[in-house]
Amino acid sequence: MSSDKQAHKLYDKEGKAIKDRPWIFRTYAGHTNVWASNELYRSNLGKGQTGLSIALDLPTQCGYSSDHDIARPEIGKVGVPINSLDDMKVLFDQIPLDQMNTSMTINGTSMWLLALYVALAEEQGVDIADLKGTTQNDLIKEYLARGTYIFPPEDSIRLIVDMYEYCLHNIPSWNASNICSYHLQEAGATPVQELAFALTTAITILDAIRDRGCFNEEEFERCVGRISYFVNAGMRFVEEVCKMRAFCEMWDEITTERYGVKNPKYRRFRYGVQVNSLGLTEEQPENNAWRILIETLGVTLSRNARCRALQLPAWNEALSLPRPWDQQWSIRLQQILAYETDLLEYPDLFEGSHVVESKVNDLKEQAYAEINKILDMGGGVEAVKTGYMKTSLVTSQGERMTKLVNGEQVVVGKNKWTEGIESPLVKGSDGGIFMVDADAAQRTIDALNKTRSERDPARAEAALKRLAEEAAQGVNLMEASIECAKARVTTGEWSDTLRAAFGEFRPPTGVDGQALNIENDTLTAVRKKVETFIETHGYRPRIVVGKPGLDGHSNGAEMIAVAARHTGFDVIYFGIRLSAVDIVQSALEENVDVIGISLLSGSHNEITDQLFEELEKHGAREAIPVILGGIIPTPDFDALYDKGIKRIFTPKDFDLMSVMSEIIDVINEQKRA
Amino acid sequence: MPLSQQHTLLQELESIHQAMDAPLDPTTHDLLHQAAQLEKWPIAQLISIFERNNTESLIKRHAITRYMDTHPDLFGKQACIFGVTGTPGAGKSSLIGELCLSLLEQQPDISIAVLAIDPSSQSSGGALLGDRTRTQFPVNNKQVFFRSQASHLDLGGMGKATFHVMRLLRKFFDVVMIETVGIGQSEIEVQRLSDHTMLVMQPLAGDQVQFMKAGIMEVPDTFVINKCDEDALAKKSRHLLKASLKLAQIHLSGDEAEQAIFMTSATQRKGIREVAEYLLKVCSVDRPDNFDEQEVYFRNKWIREAYGEFGLGVFEHFKDKAELSRGTFEEKELAYKQLMANFLTKLK
Ligand code: B12
Numbered sequence A: 001m002s003s004d005k006q007a008h009k010l011y012d013k014e015g016k017a018i019k020d021r022p023w024i025f026r027t028y029a030g031h032t033n034v035w036a037s038n039e040l041y042r043s044n045l046g047k048g049q050t051g052l053s054i055a056l057d058l059p060t061q062c063g064y065s066s067d068h069d070i071a072r073p074e075i076g077k078v079g080v081p082i083n084s085l086d087d088m089k090v091l092f093d094q095i096p097l098d099q100m101n102t103s104m105t106i107n108g109t110s111m112w113l114l115a116l117y118v119a120l121a122e123e124q125g126v127d128i129a130d131l132k133g134t135t136q137n138d139l140i141k142e143y144l145a146r147g148t149y150i151f152p153p154e155d156s157i158r159l160i161v162d163m164y165e166y167c168l169h170n171i172p173s174w175n176a177s178n179i180c181s182y183h184l185q186e187a188g189a190t191p192v193q194e195l196a197f198a199l200t201t202a203i204t205i206l207d208a209i210r211d212r213g214c215f216n217e218e219e220f221e222r223c224v225g226r227i228s229y230f231v232n233a234g235m236r237f238v239e240e241v242c243k244m245r246a247f248c249e250m251w252d253e254i255t256t257e258r259y260g261v262k263n264p265k266y267r268r269f270r271y272g273v274q275v276n277s278l279g280l281t282e283e284q285p286e287n288n289a290w291r292i293l294i295e296t297l298g299v300t301l302s303r304n305a306r307c308r309a310l311q312l313p314a315w316n317e318a319l320s321l322p323r324p325w326d327q328q329w330s331i332r333l334q335q336i337l338a339y340e341t342d343l344l345e346y347p348d349l350f351e352g353s354h355v356v357e358s359k360v361n362d363l364k365e366q367a368y369a370e371i372n373k374i375l376d377m378g379g380g381v382e383a384v385k386t387g388y389m390k391t392s393l394v395t396s397q398g399e400r401m402t403k404l405v406n407g408e409q410v411v412v413g414k415n416k417w418t419e420g421i422e423s424p425l426v427k428g429s430d431g432g433i434f435m436v437d438a439d440a441a442q443r444t445i446d447a448l449n450k451t452r453s454e455r456d457p458a459r460a461e462a463a464l465k466r467l468a469e470e471a472a473q474g475v476n477l478m479e480a481s482i483e484c485a486k487a488r489v490t491t492g493e494w495s496d497t498l499r500a501a502f503g504e505f506r507p508p509t510g511v512d513g514q515a516l517n518i519e520n521d522t523l524t525a526v527r528k529k530v531e532t533f534i535e536t537h538g539y540r541p542r543i544v545v546g547k548p549g550l551d552g553h554s555n556g557a558e559m560i561a562v563a564a565r566h567t568g569f570d571v572i573y574f575g576i577r578l579s580a581v582d583i584v585q586s587a588l589e590e591n592v593d594v595i596g597i598s599l600l601s602g603s604h605n606e607i608t609d610q611l612f613e614e615l616e617k618h619g620a621r622e623a624i625p626v627i628l629g630g631i632i633p634t635p636d637f638d639a640l641y642d643k644g645i646k647r648i649f650t651p652k653d654f655d656l657m658s659v660m661s662e663i664i665d666v667i668n669e670q671k672r673a
Numbered sequence B: 001m002p003l004s005q006q007h008t009l010l011q012e013l014e015s016i017h018q019a020m021d022a023p024l025d026p027t028t029h030d031l032l033h034q035a036a037q038l039e040k041w042p043i044a045q046l047i048s049i050f051e052r053n054n055t056e057s058l059i060k061r062h063a064i065t066r067y068m069d070t071h072p073d074l075f076g077k078q079a080c081i082f083g084v085t086g087t088p089g090a091g092k093s094s095l096i097g098e099l100c101l102s103l104l105e106q107q108p109d110i111s112i113a114v115l116a117i118d119p120s121s122q123s124s125g126g127a128l129l130g131d132r133t134r135t136q137f138p139v140n141n142k143q144v145f146f147r148s149q150a151s152h153l154d155l156g157g158m159g160k161a162t163f164h165v166m167r168l169l170r171k172f173f174d175v176v177m178i179e180t181v182g183i184g185q186s187e188i189e190v191q192r193l194s195d196h197t198m199l200v201m202q203p204l205a206g207d208q209v210q211f212m213k214a215g216i217m218e219v220p221d222t223f224v225i226n227k228c229d230e231d232a233l234a235k236k237s238r239h240l241l242k243a244s245l246k247l248a249q250i251h252l253s254g255d256e257a258e259q260a261i262f263m264t265s266a267t268q269r270k271g272i273r274e275v276a277e278y279l280l281k282v283c284s285v286d287r288p289d290n291f292d293e294q295e296v297y298f299r300n301k302w303i304r305e306a307y308g309e310f311g312l313g314v315f316e317h318f319k320d321k322a323e324l325s326r327g328t329f330e331e332k333e334l335a336y337k338q339l340m341a342n343f344l345t346k347l348k
C-alpha cells in the first residue's frame, strides 16, 4: 500500500488520499449593548458559525462600570459593555454555553469575565467542565502594545496563574490565556521581536506557574499544552511563512528543554491569527483587499505551521469599524482560499527547501539571542518595568515610519502611485463608515442601576470583602470572583477592590531617547520655522501630546511626540489613559503653545467637548490651540472645527515632517491672533 | 563690530533701561495676584516669562521682581528648596511623586512645586519631557504644581532659566523640588540652587563607585538608595553605601549617618514617610538666605558663557561700580552689558 503513496498527496491512516479540514473562520464581534450583541451572535450562529469571538468595550476591558465618568464616551463603542451577571445573561440568551467555543478579547479584567461566564453556567445548571473557550489574558503585551492593563505586572501575573490553576482543575478545555504577538507587530515589532517577546511572555507565565508548584508533573505538561498563541502576519509573506515555522520549532525546543515536556502533543504550537492591519491604508482603501489576501498566505501556506483559526480585518480598516458587509467580504476571502483552491490537498510545501530552512534558522538565531538577553536582564516582568521591550517597539515603529516617509518601503497608493480613480466603494450612502447608536448606552446604564437596586446588598458587600481579604492573603481569587459575580457585584466594584489591594501601574512610554532618521527638505524647512519662532519669541515651541480616555492606541501619539522633538519642539508626553482634566492641567502647568490630542477609539466627539469645557473653566479655551489626530471620520470634521479644533490629521498624514510643519503654522496663527 | 553698530547697541540698551522704569503692566499684575493664590496657569505663564530669553521677558522679569519685593505681604515666602539628583532611571521622579504625596499627608496645608529637568537632543535641540509620567498627583489641586524644563544643552543640565524660575517659585511655595539628570556638573549646580541636596541611587548598581570617581559624594546632604523593594536589599545597600562613604573619606558620625542615609522603594511606598518627615524637619529649621550667593554664581556663569574669562576679568576690574550690584538681577545684567558695550566702543 505504502509503496503507492505519492509525496504530493495527503493520506489518512487507512491510506486513503484526503484533504485537510480548513482552519476556523472567525469574526470578532460585539458592540452597542448586550441586546444588540446577543442578536448579532445568534444571527451569526444561525449562519453556521460555530464559535463566538467576543469584543468588549473599553470600560469593561479597563475595569470601569458604564456609569463611571471615564466610561461614558466609550460605552459600546468598540465592543459590548458588561457590568454584571445580569448583562452576561442577556448576552448569552438562547445560546447553549456547553456547545459554544467562546473566545473573549479581555485582559485586565479577564478573571472577572471568566468568573461571570462560570457563574452564568452554574446558574443555568451547565456543568462547567464542559465549557470551552479562551480569555486573552496576556498582560505583558498590554503594557507593551495594547493598553488595557490595570494592576502592576507581578499582580497581573498572579491573576493569570490563578486562572491556569483554576481552569486546569475545573474547566480543562479553557485556555486561561493566549500569548499574543499580534499586537506587538501592530505596535511595530519586527518578526524577530515578535518571536522573542511572545516566547519570553510564555516563558514568564510558565515559570510563574512552575514556581507556584500547584501542579504535579502530568498536570504541568497538560498546562503547557493549554498555552496557545495569537499571532500576526504582514505583507512580507515569505518571511511570515518562515516566522511561523520558526515559532513552531522554537516552542517545541523551549517546552522540551526548559520544561521537559515529554508528550509531543503538549509541545505543539497552537495558534490563531489576525493578519496585519497596521499596514492597511486610508488612501485607496480598496487596495487593502489584496493586502489582506497576501497576508493570509503567510499563515496558511505551510501545512506544518498552519493557523488553527483566522480572523481578517476589512478593506476599510483605516476608516472605521467594519460593517456586516465588510466582514462578509473578508469571510468570503477565507472561504475562497479554503474551498476553491487546492491548498488543503498537499503535505507541507516547504519541507526540504534550503531557502526556507536557512531563513527559519536565521530568524531563530536572532530571536534566541534576544530572548536570552531579556532573560539575563531578569525576565519578562523586569523588561516591562524597565521599558526595555517597549522602547524597542517604539524604535521599530519609528524605523517603519521613517521608511515610509523616505520611500524606502513602497506602499502603493500611499507613497507611490498615489494618483488614481476614486473607488466607488467609499461612495456608499454612509461613506463606508459604521456608527454606533449613542442612545443605546442609556439602556446599559439603566440595567446597571436595576442590578444595583435589586441585588442583596449584604451578599455583595460580603463578596467584595472576601475578595479583598483573599487578595491580601495570596489565595487563588477565582472562587471569590465567582461569588462576586453571583452576588451581582459590578465590573467597577470588582476592579476597584483589586485596585485597592494591588495598586495601579503605568508602564514606561518608551519614547525617551528615541530619534528618527529623517533628514529631508521638509525637515530643514520645519527646523527653520522653529528657529524663527525661537528668535521671535525667545523660547522653543512647547507641545503636549495627550491621549485622553481609555483609548490604548499609542503608536500615533508616540510618533508625533518623537517627530516633534526631532524638529526641535519641547514635548510633554506622559502616556495613555489620561482624563481630559489631566491633559488640560498639564497643558496649563507646562504653558504649552498647542495641545495635540490623539484618538482612535471613536470617542473624539465626546472627548473634544470635555477638553474644551475644561479649558473654558480655566479661561484658556481661546488661548491654547487644540489639534486632533487619529481615526476621525470625514463626516465629523465640520462639527469638530466648529467646536474649535484647529487641524485634524488622519492616517494618510504619514509624512511626519509635513504634520509638524502644519503644527508650527497653527502656533504661529495663534500668536498672530 | 563696526562703530555704528556699537552705538545702536548702546542706544538699545539705554532704551531697555528706560523701559524698566515703567510700572508692571496690568496683565502681568493680574497674573501675579492670581499666582499668589496658587492658580496654576498664571504661575505657568510667569514661569515662561522667567524662562524666556528675550528683551521683553527681561523687562518683565525686572518689573515682576520689583513688584514682588515691594509686596512682601503677598510674596513673602521663602521656599525650602530641595535638589534631587542622581543617575538616569534611579527613580528620582517616582520618588519625588511619592514624597510630595507624603508631605501633603503630613502637612495638609503645605504647597509644593516640582521643577523637573530633562536633557535636550544634541541634534534638534528639542526635548522629550517625560518625568510627569511618574507622578500621580491629585488633579486640580493647587497645592502641588509640576513643571518640566528642558536643559537646552546647558552644561550641567541647569542654567540661567532654572535659576530664574527658582527666583519666582521660591516666592509662591513652601517647598520646591528640582530634579536634574546626570553625574558631574549638575550635582554641583543643583547644590547651588538648593537648601538641601539629595542624591538618589540604585541599590548595588555601582553608582557609588562612579560618584566617588567623579568626586560627587561630597556634594549631597542626603543619600537615598531607591528601589529597595525588599528589606534584605535595603540592608545590604545601606552597608555598601556606608563602606563607600568611608572610602571617600566622608565621615558621618553615627547620628548624622542615620539621618543622611535613606532606603526607599518608590513603587512599594517604603521608607517614603521617613524621608518626608526629615525634609519637613529641614524646612522647619531656620535657613540662611543664600540667594545673593546664588545670584553671583549664576551671574558669573552667564558672563562666562557670553564673554568668556575676559568678561569675568572686566567685571572683576569694575566690580566696585554701584550699578553692577544694585537692584534686580536684570538691572545688574543690563548694567554689565552697558559696561561691556562702552568698553568695547572705547577699544575701537
Ligand atoms: C495598530 C492598531 C492597533 C494596535 C495599537 C498598538 C498601539 N500601541 O498603538 C492594537 C492591536 C493594540 C489595537 C487594538 C485595538 N484596536 Co486598533 N487599530 C490599529 C490600526 C490598524 C492602526 C493604528 C496605528 O497605529 N497606525 C499607525 C499610526 C502611526 O498612525 P495613526 O495612529 O493613524 O497616527 C497618524 C495620524 O492619524 C496622525 N495622528 C494621530 N494622532 C495624532 C495626534 C496629533 C497631535 C497629531 C498632530 C497627529 C496625529 O499622525 C500619525 C502619524 O501619521 C487601526 C486601523 C488603521 N489602519 O488605522 C486600528 C483601529 C484604530 N483599532 C480599532 C479597534 C476597534 C481596536 C480595539 C478596540 C479592538 C478591541 N475591541 O479590542 C483594540 C483597542 C485597544 C485599546 N486599548 O484601545 C478600530 C477603531 C474603530 C473606531 N474608531 O471606531 C480601528 C480603526 C480598526 C477598525 N477599523 O476597526 N489596534
Ligand SMILES: Nc1nc2c(ncn2[C@@H]2O[C@H](COP(=O)(O)OP(=O)(O)OP(=O)(O)O)[C@@H](O)[C@H]2O)c(=O)[nH]1
Residues within 6 Å of the ligand: A385, A386, A387, A508, B087, B088, B089, B090, B091, B092, B093, B094, B095, B131, B134, B181, B226, B227, B228, B229, B264, B265, B266, B267, B268
Ligand atoms: N522596583 C522599583 N522600581 C522603581 C522604583 N522607583 C522607580 N522605579 C522605576 O524605575 C524607572 C525609572 O523611574 P523614574 O522615576 O522615571 O526615574 P528617574 O530617575 O526620574 O529617571 P530619569 O528622569 O529618566 O533620569 C521606572 O520604571 C520606575 O517605575 C522603586 O522603588 N522600585
Ligand SMILES: [Mg+2]
Residues within 6 Å of the ligand: B092, B093, B094, B116, B131, B179
Ligand atoms: Mg525623572
